[in-house]
Amino acid sequence: MIKISSLVAGGLALGLTLGAQAATLDDVKKRGVLSCGVSTGLAGFSQKDEKGNWSGLDVDVCRAVAAAVLGDASKVQYKPLTAKERFTALQSGEIDVLSRNTTWTHTRDTSLGLNFAGTVYYDGTGFMVSKKLGVKSAKELDGANACIQAGTSTELAISDYFRENNIKYKPVTFDTSDQTRSGFESGRCDFLTSDQSQLYALRIGLKNPAGAIVLPEVISKEPLGPVVRQGDDQWFNIVKWSLNAMIEGEEQGVTSANAADKAKNGKPGNKRLLGTEGELGKNLGLNADWALQVIKQVGNYSESFERNVGSGSQLKISRGLNALWKDGGILYSPAMR
């Protein structure tokens, strides 16, 4: 019986893990691994491969935080979460940071006890049309049939948009994105509408991806970013500045290949970012080389973007709004000094 009772006790020990919530940084350091909430599978943002490895733009935020805090980007425990349970998982302390294509809205930021630590990707509702249609702008879609996934915020966004512009359209709703795509493919509708980042993923699934184009218009604001619990400002700062380090890295031309060299021989700004000068790391409660580890192991924003959703991936999303402020986008890191 001793053996059985020890097994039962073990089962309980397996289930119960205790951790104080106040100082997430100490918890993560003690645990030696960052617990990061991701999606159950979203092309380019958080996706699993056949080997079980996670990759994606959202996943790179987890890896950046792990690199900054633990010095090792691979020390991440990924928790796949559905849209409904993501905030509970964060509130209950099951995860340390939520990086799961979550739109930063006023309601979520103010009423859920959460803080958004920045924007990783500026998304928005867009349109995909068949090339044959010869449409160049959403305004030319008068009287068209729209394939929409039921129950998404997209439905509201396009109904608002078309009413404002006095355009008629006929919605054809589908349950899943797969069905939406095959509806579009079989000609049930003239255009398909969804978040722009998803349109590219849906396009690849078409039999003839080149036959469809994604229109440049984006009709709603969907800034996606990492989320942390409210009330732990130090951890909030760490996540915020880990992301900013990637953006600043791109702006300063620091890449994963040249980061170590720039830390020694770069400009004063490089040295400050990479921790050879100044006390940026200390102010966050991290090692001096926190940003060096982020950029060396994960890469700067541009590297991560191109690898996961841009030209280096199947999705081939252009930078658009997500280019740096000096390249015509709106990506901007506060001053790193």
Place this chain on the structure above:
Amino acid sequence: MANTFKSDPIEFKPAEAKPAPDSTVGIVAWMRGNLFSSIPNAAFTILIMLGLANVIPDIIDWMFISSTWSGANQDACVGDGACWVFVKAWSQQFFYGSYTTDQIWRVNLSLILLFVVIVMSFTLPASYRLKVSVPLFLVLPFLCIAILDGRLVGLEHVNTDFWGGFSLNVLMAAAAIIVAFPFSFLWALGRRSDMPLARSISVVFIEFFRGVPVLALFFMGSVMLPLFFAEGTNVDKLVRVWIVLIFFMSGYMAEVFRGGFQAIPSGQYEAADSIGLGYWQKTLLIILPQVIKVSMPNILATFVMLFKNTVFLLIIGIPEVLQTLLTALSNSNWLGGHAIEGYVFVGVIFWLCCFGMSMLASNIEKKLDTSHRN
């Protein structure tokens, strides 16, 4: 003796059996009897045949002839047929989830243990079958958890986040039903009890878990339950849904058992009373064995239901086999629309398992059939 008349005794020789008339045997007769016995029947047969002739060649062509079987990624799939490369590449994920590759033997070991215990439970000699297999069954879930988790038995620790795939469906269902078994027995007894408190608690419990849809229960387990725990306490998600499954299952099984109790003739109770057995002796030694026998078909049917219900775990993000399929479909290197291949594959493995369980069930029923019908 000379005039003794000797002749062979007359022997009755039946005439050689004639073969059945041609009109009642053979494929033609069978077809006439079963497929074309009347005009509406014949019409339906022809319609269905035409329909099948339309569909089956396309399905065979899609599945086997123009399908792609070998390759490393979806670029290998050029034909119009199924892209089985997708299923092949993801097969480890589909069966074992992200469980550490060189530790997969532990998952296999757990599955084998489960299989062995099931086989033992109806091949052991009847005299000590119950005494051996009941404790084995009750230890099994915890033993499997210990093996899979690894910390208690001195193996490498594999976090529950890495458990997944079809093996998780099987083990979850098995672990839930085994633990639910004794509970459901107690609920059923409680519901039949004369004690008002025990009876009302049992009724409320059973009706709650039978009345609430399993999806709602999963949501409660995954989303609501963590909010009730003390701050900072984290019960593993898999443990939470395991508990939910156990409750759900014990509610259903309690009703199965109650039916079994009601099927036992009251003479059995009275006989047990008359030889002076106490309540628990009577229940455990006389009634329960008969109840299990009577309820066996329903228990197995309930188990098949629970086993299929485990795919609902996908709505709370547990990487069971269907969730793994959805994850695979959303990988940017596999966005070529392989949903049908994936669903066909998952459907086939579920069908094989459920069909196997039905066969096992009818086998057990025959074995347990000691009724006094003849």
